Amino acid sequence: MNRSLLISLLTVAMGSAQADPVDDFVTSSMAAQKIPAVVIGIVKDGKLVRKQAYGKIDLELDVDAKPDDIYEIGSITKQFTAFATLLLAEQKKLSLNDSVDKYIDNCPEIWKPITIRHLLYQISGLPDYAFVPGLGIVGEFTKDQFLTTMAALPLDFKPGVTWAYSNTNYALLGWVIEKASGIPYPRFVEENIFKPAGMTQTFFGDNATIRPRRAHGYMNNQGEIIRAIAGAGSIASDGSINSTVEDMAKWDALLHEHRLLSAESYALMWSPAKLNSGRQRPYGTGWFLGDPSLPDYVGHGGNSSGYSAGFARYTKDGLSVIMLSNLYPVSGEQFCRTIAELLEPSLRAKIPEEKPDPQKERTQKIKAAVLTFAEGKQDSNCLEEEVLAPMRTQRAAMSPVWQTVRKLTELKFAGETKQGKDTLLTYRLLTPDRNFTAYILWSDHSKIAQMTLKADPPKA
Incomplete structure (x- = not known):
C-alpha cells in the first residue's frame, strides 16, 4: 500500500483531530452546490474503511443523513446490466455478436445490424430516448410505445462508426436479458448479482413501497432547491437501482475478487470500445475508462430525478470511492475522483511539460x-x-x-x-x-x- 494513502486511511480510522481534507471538500462542495445530503464510502482492497454521512435526507422534516441511508444510483445501474449480459454470454444463452433482432420482437429493420456488443459499448447509433418527447427517463410508457416511438427515428450513425452515450442501449439490454434468461430483468439481476454479493439493501426503483431511511430527492432549479418529481420511470435497466454505500462496497468487493465471471469477461468489461475504423473509445461495458494519464481507472456517475451518485475505482491502487447524494444534478464520478486524489495525491493528473514543437x-x-x-x-x-x-x-x-x-x-x-x-x-x-x-x-x-x-x- 502506498505510504501516503496508508497514513490518510489510518487518520480516518483513528478519528484524528487533524484537519480532514475529505471532510473539507465534501462540506464545501455541498455548500457551493446546495446539496442536501451526501454519503461517502472509501474502500481499500475490497474492504470498506470509511463511510460517512453529511447533511439532511429530508429538508422539510429536518432529518439528518446517516451512513446507511438509501439513494438512487442512476446510470451506475448500467454496470449491473452489462455484468448480467456477460453472465448470460458465459451461460451460452446469448452471444455478444447476436443481432438485437433475435431478442426484440418486431425489431425495426434499421436496428437489425445492431449487435449486443454495440449496445454494451454504446456504439450502436441508437438515439437517446431520454430526449424523445413522450418517453424520457421518468416518463410512463409501455414497451410497445417505446419501440414504436424509437423505431420511427433514424439512427444517429451506423453501428460501430463511433461512440455516443445513449440510454436506449441499456434499455434494450434489459429486454435482451429477459428474453435470453426467461425471467424478468430485475429478478435476474437480484438472483444472480445482488444475492451472491450480499447486497441486501439494494433494489430496483419502487416509489410506492415504504422504505425506511430512503433519502428524499431534490432538484437544483437555477439555484433554488425544490422537491424532485417522484417517478421511477418505465425502464429498469439503464438507471433505476437504489442502494447504500455499504452495499455498493460489497459490489466493489465482488469486482475486486473477480467473482462470478471469468477472467476473459472481466477483461471485456474493462476494455475500450472498438470502432469500425479500428480506433477505440475509453468506455467499457457500463464503465468509463481512464485517459492516457491514468490507464488503471474505471468509474461511472449516475443522475436520476432528485439524485446523483458516483463510483470511482483505481484498480492498481486497490482504492475505490463511492458517493451517493439526493440532489440533481451533481457530477458524482468527479466528486469521487477528487476524494481519491485527496487521499492519494499520486492519482492526480500530472501536468505535462511543454516541449519544442517539431511541427x-x-x-x-x-x-x-x-x-x-x-x-x-x-x-x-x-x-x-x-x-x-x-x-x-x-x-x-x-x-x-x-x-x-x-x-x-x-x-x-x-x-x-x-x-x-x-x-x-x-x-x-x-x-x-x-x-x-x-x-x-x-x-x-x-x-x-x-x-x-x-x-x-x-x-x-
Whole structure:
C-alpha cells in the first residue's frame, strides 16, 4: 500500500483531530452546490474503511443523513446490466455478436445490424430516448410505445462508426436479458448479482413501497432547491437501482475478487470500445475508462430525478470511492475522483511539460480544428466521422462542455506517440478561464479523430 494513502486511511480510522481534507471538500462542495445530503464510502482492497454521512435526507422534516441511508444510483445501474449480459454470454444463452433482432420482437429493420456488443459499448447509433418527447427517463410508457416511438427515428450513425452515450442501449439490454434468461430483468439481476454479493439493501426503483431511511430527492432549479418529481420511470435497466454505500462496497468487493465471471469477461468489461475504423473509445461495458494519464481507472456517475451518485475505482491502487447524494444534478464520478486524489495525491493528473514543437504548422492546423469542434461546426475537412457523428446527437446539442474551449488562446506541444496510422498528441490547451491537458488523436488524413480534455484545477 502506498505510504501516503496508508497514513490518510489510518487518520480516518483513528478519528484524528487533524484537519480532514475529505471532510473539507465534501462540506464545501455541498455548500457551493446546495446539496442536501451526501454519503461517502472509501474502500481499500475490497474492504470498506470509511463511510460517512453529511447533511439532511429530508429538508422539510429536518432529518439528518446517516451512513446507511438509501439513494438512487442512476446510470451506475448500467454496470449491473452489462455484468448480467456477460453472465448470460458465459451461460451460452446469448452471444455478444447476436443481432438485437433475435431478442426484440418486431425489431425495426434499421436496428437489425445492431449487435449486443454495440449496445454494451454504446456504439450502436441508437438515439437517446431520454430526449424523445413522450418517453424520457421518468416518463410512463409501455414497451410497445417505446419501440414504436424509437423505431420511427433514424439512427444517429451506423453501428460501430463511433461512440455516443445513449440510454436506449441499456434499455434494450434489459429486454435482451429477459428474453435470453426467461425471467424478468430485475429478478435476474437480484438472483444472480445482488444475492451472491450480499447486497441486501439494494433494489430496483419502487416509489410506492415504504422504505425506511430512503433519502428524499431534490432538484437544483437555477439555484433554488425544490422537491424532485417522484417517478421511477418505465425502464429498469439503464438507471433505476437504489442502494447504500455499504452495499455498493460489497459490489466493489465482488469486482475486486473477480467473482462470478471469468477472467476473459472481466477483461471485456474493462476494455475500450472498438470502432469500425479500428480506433477505440475509453468506455467499457457500463464503465468509463481512464485517459492516457491514468490507464488503471474505471468509474461511472449516475443522475436520476432528485439524485446523483458516483463510483470511482483505481484498480492498481486497490482504492475505490463511492458517493451517493439526493440532489440533481451533481457530477458524482468527479466528486469521487477528487476524494481519491485527496487521499492519494499520486492519482492526480500530472501536468505535462511543454516541449519544442517539431511541427508548428501541424499545431496551427490542430488549433483551428479544435476551435471548429468547440464551436459545434461540423466540418469534415478537419474532423473525422468518428468526431462528427456524435456532434449530431441531441445530447451533444445540449452540452455546454466546450464553451470554455472556444476561448482557446494557445496550444502548446507536450508530446506525441504513434497509434497505428494515427498520432496521439499531447498539448497544453490554454484559455483565460481554465487550462487543460488535451490528448488529440490526429489521423493520417490530418483530421481530429478523438479529443480528450483533462482540466487543471480552477484558476484563482
